[in-house]
Each structure stands twice: as structure tokens, then as C-alpha cells.
Amino acid sequence: MAVFLTKDSKVLVQGMTGAEGARHTARMLAAGTDVVAGVTPGKGGRTVDFGERRLPVFDSVAAAVTQTGADVSVVFVPPRFARAAVEEAVDAAVGLCVVITEGVPVHDTLRFWARAQAAGTTRLIGPNCPGLISPGQSSAGIIPADITSAGPIGLVSKSGTLTYQLMYELRDVGFSTAVGIGGDPVIGTTHIDALEAFQNDPDTEAIVMIGEIGGDAEERAAAYIDKHVTKPVVGYVAGFTAPEGRTMGHAGAIVSGSTGTARAKKDALEKAGVRVGQTPSETARLMRELLAGRAGTV
Amino acid sequence: MDLYEYQAKELFARHGVPVPRGRVASTPEEARSIAEELRAPVVVKAQVKTGGRGKAGGIRPAPGPSSTEAEARHVIGMDIKRHIARTVLVEQATVPFEEYYAAYLVDRADRTFLAMVSARGGMDIEEVAATDPGALVRMPIDPVRGVDREIALELAARAALPEDVREAVAGVLVRLWQVMVEEDALLVEVNPLACTADGRVLALDGKVTLDAGAGFRHDHEALADPAEGEGLEAVARARKLNYVKLDGEVGVIGNGAGLVMSTLDVVAYAGRGFGGVRPANFLDIGGGASAQVMADALDTVLADPGVRSVLVNVFGGITACDAVADGVVAALRMLGERGLSRPVVVRLDGNNAEAGRAILAAARHPRVRVVTTMDDAAELAARLAAA
Numbered sequence: 001m002a003v004f005l006t007k008d009s010k011v012l013v014q015g016m017t018g019a020e021g022a023r024h025t026a027r028m029l030a031a032g033t034d035v036v037a038g039v040t041p042g043k044g045g046r047t048v049d050f051g052e053r054r055l056p057v058f059d060s061v062a063a064a065v066t067q068t069g070a071d072v073s074v075v076f077v078p079p080r081f082a083r084a085a086v087e088e089a090v091d092a093a094v095g096l097c098v099v100i101t102e103g104v105p106v107h108d109t110l111r112f113w114a115r116a117q118a119a120g121t122t123r124l125i126g127p128n129c130p131g132l133i134s135p136g137q138s139s140a141g142i143i144p145a146d147i148t149s150a151g152p153i154g155l156v157s158k159s160g161t162l163t164y165q166l167m168y169e170l171r172d173v174g175f176s177t178a179v180g181i182g183g184d185p186v187i188g189t190t191h192i193d194a195l196e197a198f199q200n201d202p203d204t205e206a207i208v209m210i211g212e213i214g215g216d217a218e219e220r221a222a223a224y225i226d227k228h229v230t231k232p233v234v235g236y237v238a239g240f241t242a243p244e245g246r247t248m249g250h251a252g253a254i255v256s257g258s259t260g261t262a263r264a265k266k267d268a269l270e271k272a273g274v275r276v277g278q279t280p281s282e283t284a285r286l287m288r289e290l291l292a293g294r295a296g297t298v
Numbered sequence: 299m300d301l302y303e304y305q306a307k308e309l310f311a312r313h314g315v316p317v318p319r320g321r322v323a324s325t326p327e328e329a330r331s332i333a334e335e336l337r338a339p340v341v342v343k344a345q346v347k348t349g350g351r352g353k354a355g356g357i358r359p360a361p362g363p364s365s366t367e368a369e370a371r372h373v374i375g376m377d378i379k380r381h382i383a384r385t386v387l388v389e390q391a392t393v394p395f396e397e398y399y400a401a402y403l404v405d406r407a408d409r410t411f412l413a414m415v416s417a418r419g420g421m422d423i424e425e426v427a428a429t430d431p432g433a434l435v436r437m438p439i440d441p442v443r444g445v446d447r448e449i450a451l452e453l454a455a456r457a458a459l460p461e462d463v464r465e466a467v468a469g470v471l472v473r474l475w476q477v478m479v480e481e482d483a484l485l486v487e488v489n490p491l492a493c494t495a496d497g498r499v500l501a502l503d504g505k506v507t508l509d510a511g512a513g514f515r516h517d518h519e520a521l522a523d524p525a526e527g528e529g530l531e532a533v534a535r536a537r538k539l540n541y542v543k544l545d546g547e548v549g550v551i552g553n554g555a556g557l558v559m560s561t562l563d564v565v566a567y568a569g570r571g572f573g574g575v576r577p578a579n580f581l582d583i584g585g586g587a588s589a590q591v592m593a594d595a596l597d598t599v600l601a602d603p604g605v606r607s608v609l610v611n612v613f614g615g616i617t618a619c620d621a622v623a624d625g626v627v628a629a630l631r632m633l634g635e636r637g638l639s640r641p642v643v644v645r646l647d648g649n650n651a652e653a654g655r656a657i658l659a660a661a662r663h664p665r666v667r668v669v670t671t672m673d674d675a676a677e678l679a680a681r682l683a684a685a
């Protein structure tokens with residue numbers, strides 16, 4: 001098993017005919033993903049060849065779902081069309097919608113989030129995220145599949161490249177699922193949602209949680225870990241040197257006044273019993289120690 | 299993007315939110331002529347993007363043109379919490395009978411909009427919020443329905459505003475919501491929202507933050523701060539680089555916001571061993587890392603005279619390390635002499651890392667040092683910066 005995405009997931013790509021969409025569809029297929037369709041309004045009826053796979057393009061998500069049984073959508077459409085694209089996926093009751101697009105207006109995210117909540121049938125991941133991967137099974141998004149392997153660690157992170165870094169450092173141990181939840185101020189799936197899923201996933205033995213400055217999602221996650229997570233968790237927080245009031249690359253990565261600091265997040269995690277690394281490499285080392293310790297006690 | 303009060307009030311006026319008559323001035327003489335036009339007592343207000351101006355002496359009443367000029371002379375150049383007032387807003391003085399508080403903002407944690415209203419606005423609202431939280435009404439706003447008259451009246455009632463002003467306040471709340479939605483604002487705050495003795499309701503202050511991500515559907519460029527258009531950050535912006543200037547000695551270039559933030563931390567951590575060496579900047583070059591982007595990045599970082607060494611930290615994912623290494627080599631060739639001015643530590647990890655390191659080794663650039671791990675790279679960059 002894995003969380004949110006497995007080998008049985010049938011993936012459609014919104015924006016597959018665009019440059020980014022096409023490039024990453026090819027990579028997802030190479031990673032073993034069962035990509036079944038593309039959706040581009042106005043281009044329905046065409047097909048796109050990816051090596052020996054020929055994928056149909058539909059005008060709407062609803063049509064793609066009816067024809068192919070897709071249950072995951074990956075959104076590669078530009079910011080100005082992202083809201084309409086996500087709402088289409090929500091209205092078609094696609095179970096998981098992964099929004100890769102960076103630069104979606106916050107008002108749009110709030111609106112499609114409200115719509116997804118009201119419908120109650122779609123999990124949103126992102127926007128502004130690298131997506132998720134269950135190595136050896138399926139990949140929905142842009143996480144490179146060839147830097148890691150399948151294994152017992154679950155990972156959740158706001159940052160794409162820090163996800164890659166940790167996946168690579170722990171590639172010999174491997175991952176059940178790595179979820180990049182995105183760096184926007186408002187996102188769908190949170191650290192807590194992923195922690196809950198990993199806690200309930202029999203194939204996940206330990207969890208890496210990566211956070212960064214901005215908001216208080218990490219503090220909330222720490223409280224959740226304290227109460228509900230019995231599997232071991234190691235953490236990492238980026239942004240100790242970030243100045244107050246400046247956006248650091250991610251739209252959501254900003255310290256406002258005294259809220260959103262890396263220090264507060266690290267402290268909260270440590271109070272919840274999470275071992276927090278000083279650097280990504282140390283975080284990987286802590287995970288190894290933890291797994292070795294567990295192996296030793298069996 | 300945060301706006302100045304005068305810009306916020308211009309937006310308010312455009313959406314029908316009543317504000318005092320007035321204009322912005324950058325010299326005392328200009329301030330005087332605005333007061334002459336207004337033919338009324340005015341208030342001279344320091345334009346800085348921070349709160350607490352009143353308490354800092356940046357809000358000064360002036361009965362006539364000559365006192366306006368004198369007050370403006372006093373306020374222009376004033377330092378309020380490390381923000382220098384370059385301009386003043388000169389606006390008609392309004393005698394508030396009561397001061398309320400109204401704000402809309404984005405609640406990140408609950409993923410919704412939040413309205414906040416209080417009957418006890420004015421300069422002590424933070425204290426009200428802290429000591430009597432019940433006096434500050436908070437209500438989530440459904441993003442699809444928004445704030446209509448009914449919801450606005452509910453807000454006014456819950457905040458226990460006097461009954462005879464609720465209708466007028468509700469009208470303003472609906473218009474402020476239009477500012478929020480139509481301008482793609484992340485924050486619209488009015489404190490005080492004044493009610494005058496003759497029952498008029500108007501915004502005496504305005505704080506607005508616009509969503510930079512929504513820039514494509516607005517013409518908000520004119521609202522950008524000219525003061526932010528200077529220096530290295532402006533140069534970087536023109537090159538479409540995501541750069542934040544800091545004040546340390548190690549220039550940092552990397553791919554991905556999270557990895558770059560982390561690199562700054564690791565540099566600062568390593569720098570403790572070298573007398574407190576710190577990162578000089580944040581610079582995220584994103585995915586591709588072409589030779590041109592790398593050259594622009596190196597050129598920007600090396601233009602900072604405080605930089606004593608550079609750390610290029612790239613994780614090769616989709617763009618593998620050999621391509622990144624080719625980019626670094628080509629970038630240094632493009633920079634010529636400039637690329638020789640300070641040592642450059644390169645750390646490549648991820649896909650094709652070996653091949654990438656081999657390319658850098660073969661190029662034999664005199665100032666480039668290749669290191670395998672991020673921690674060791676930060677340590678070397680800090681050591682070189684301290685040397």
C-alpha cells in the first residue's frame with residue numbers, strides 16, 4: 001500500500017497538450033503511472049503518442065472520467081485557468097486532484113477549496129506543489145522517480161527540492177509515499193492530513209515531516225503528532241535565517257511579525273517528541289538511527 | 299504587495315468607500331498647496347508601511363496651510379520603526395464621533411476569508427484584541443457568497459455597533475468586500491472606520507495587501523513602491539530572478555525555494571565556526587538552470603560588494619547534474635574576469651551527480667571548488683568567506 005496514490009490509480013492530466021504537461025506525462029508514464037487520458041478544452045478527440053502509449057484527449061474532465069474511469073487528476077494548466085480546471089475535476093468527483101501550477105491567485109484557491117469541501121468527494125493537493133509519488137507504483141506530478149526507491153518511510157513537505165533531497169539521501173531505505181503539499185499560503189492537503197494517512201498506512205513505518213517558515217501549519221501538525229501519531233517522526237524546518245516580512249521564494253514562506261518563524265516550529269515539533277535535524281543530512285541521519293533502533297528492539 | 303495608506307484610499311474611493319478628501323505630497327511646499335486647495339483643517343500623515351504611526355508622532359493635525367507645511371517638514375524623512383516616511387498624506391480633518399474597526403483577511407489555517415469588526419477601533423485595537431477578545435467579532439466569510447448586505451448587517455449587529463449606524467456601516471462593509479474581491483486583496487483593514495456626529499461613515503485609515511500572484515488580471519504595477527525599485531533586488535527582478543538581499547558574506551544560489559532557504563540556514567550554522575559568517579542573499583533559480591540563468595544569477599550575486607564567497611547548491615532532479623554543470627561552466631565563461639573575482643563552491647547532488655562533478659573538474663576553473671555534500675559545501679564557503 002501507500003497513501004493517496006497506488007499502482008491502481010488511473011491518472012488523467014489536465015493540460016497534457018501543453019509543453020509542461022506533455023513533458024511530465026512522459027515522465028509519469030516512465031515511472032510506471034497508469035496515465036489514461038489528457039484533458040484540454042477544444043482539443044477533444046485527438047490523441048497524443050508517448051512511445052508505445054497513445055493517450056486520448058478529452059474536452060472535459062467529466063468525459064474523460066466516464067470514458068476511462070480516471071480517479072486522479074494532475075493539473076498543469078496556467079494560473080489564469082487553474083480555478084476552472086480544478087472546479088471541473090471537483091464537479092466530476094475525481095477522488096484526488098493534484099495542482100502543480102505555481103502562481104494561482106489565493107482568491108481562486110479559496111474558491112475551489114470551498115467547492116471541494118462542499119462536494120466532499122475530492123482531495124486537493126497543492127497548488128504550487130511537486131505532487132506525490134509512491135515509488136515503484138505511481139507518480140502524480142513532477143517528483144523525479146529515479147532518485148529513490150520503495151520502502152517504509154512516509155514523507156510530507158511544503159518544499160519540492162527538500163523532498164527530493166531527503167528522498168535521495170534515504171534512497172537505500174526507500175519510501176511508501178512522498179507528498180509535496182506545496183508552498184502557497186492556502187493549500188488543500190495539509191501536513192496533518194498526510195500524517196493521519198501515514199499513521200493509518202500499514203506500509204509506512206516512520207515519517208519525515210519537512211516544514212518551512214510562514215503560517216502555523218507545523219505547530220498544528222506538532223499538536224496532532226502529540227495526540228495521534230504513534231509512528232516515529234523526524235522533522236526538518238527551513239528558514240531560520242529568513243528576515244521578517246520578506247517572501248522567500250514560496251508565496252506562503254513569510255515571517256509576519258513574530259508568527260511563522262522557524263524557531264517556533266522547531267520548538268513545537270520537539271515538544272511533541274519529534275527529533276528535528278539541523279540540516280537535511282542530519283535529518284536523514286536521525287531517520288536512520290531511528291529505524292536502526294527499532295530494528296534492534298524487535 | 300503592501301500598499302501605502304494613500305494608495306489604499308485611492309482604491310477605496312474607486313470602489314465607493316468614503317474617505318476624507320486629500321492627496322499625497324513629497325515636499326512641504328506641495329503639502330501646503332494641498333491644504334490651500336482643501337480650504338479646511340487637515341491631518342498630515344506619514345506614509346510608511348507599518349502600523350503605530352499615530353503613537354510615533356507621524357499623524358499631525360494642522361489648522362491651516364502654513365502649519366501644514368511645518369508639520370510636513372517635520373514628518374517627511376521621519377523614521378518610524380525603521381521605515382522612512384518619504385511622503386505624507388494631507389487630508390481633510392474629520393472629527394470622529396466614534397471609531398470602529400473593520401478588516402477582511404485570509405485565514406491560512408482555516409482556508410477561508412475572515413471578517414473582523416469591532417466597536418472599539420482606534421489606536422488601541424491590539425490591546426482590545428488581547429484584553430477583551432470578545433469585543434473583536436470574527437466571522438468566516440464564504441468565498442462564493444462573499445459579504446452581502448445581510449452578512450454585513452449581521453457583522454455590525456454582532457459587533458454591537460449602535461443601531462442607528464448599522465445600515466451605513468453595512469453599506470461600507472459591502473464595498474470594502476468589493477475591494478477585497480475585485481482587487482485580489484489578501485488584507486483590507488480599516489482602523490479607524492469613523493462615524494461622524496452627523497452619521498457619516500468613512501475610512502480614516504487603510505491597510506491593503508494585494509496578492510502578487512493575481513497580478514496577471516490587474517494593472518497593479520503602478521502601485522509598486524519606487525523605493526523597492528532600487529539596488530540589486532531591482533536588477534534581479536528585471537532578470538526574473540527570485541532574489542532577496544541579506545547582509546552576510548556568502549552569496550547563495552540554488553534551485554527550489556525550500557532548498558535555498560535551507561542552504562542559508564546551513565551556511566549560517568557553519569558560519570558560527572568562522573566568526574559568525576552569514577548568508578548574503580536568497581536566490582532561487584528554479585528548475586531549469588540554463589547557462590544564461592546561471593550566468594545572470596552569478597552576476598547578480600557577485601555584484602554585491604559584501605559577498606566574499608559564493609555557494610551554488612543544486613539538487614539535480616529533472617534537470618540532471620551534468621546539465622547543471624554544463625550551465626555553470628558556460629556561465630563562468632560568459633562572465634569572464636567577473637567570474638574570477640571570488641571563490642565559487644559548487645555542490646551538486648542527485649541525478650548524474652558524478653558526471654556533473656567530472657564536467658566541473660575537467661573545466662579546471664581556477665576559482666571553482668566542487669564539494670559533494672551540502673554541509674561540507676557550506677563549511678567550505680563559510681571558511682573562504684572568513685579568510
Ligand SMILES: Nc1ncnc2c1ncn2[C@@H]1O[C@H](COP(=O)(O)OP(=O)(O)OP(=O)(O)O)[C@@H](O)[C@H]1O
Binds near residue numbers: 343348389390393504
Ligand atoms: N483625516 C483624519 N481626521 C481626523 N483624525 C484622523 C484622521 N486620520 C487619522 N486620524 C486620527 O489619527 C489616529 C491615527 O491615524 P491612523 O489610524 O491613520 O494611523 P496609525 O496610528 O498608524 O494606525 P494603526 O495603528 O492602525 O497603524 C486615528 O485613530 C484617528 O483618530
Ligand SMILES: [Mg+2]
Binds near residue numbers: 420421489490503
Ligand atoms: Mg490606524
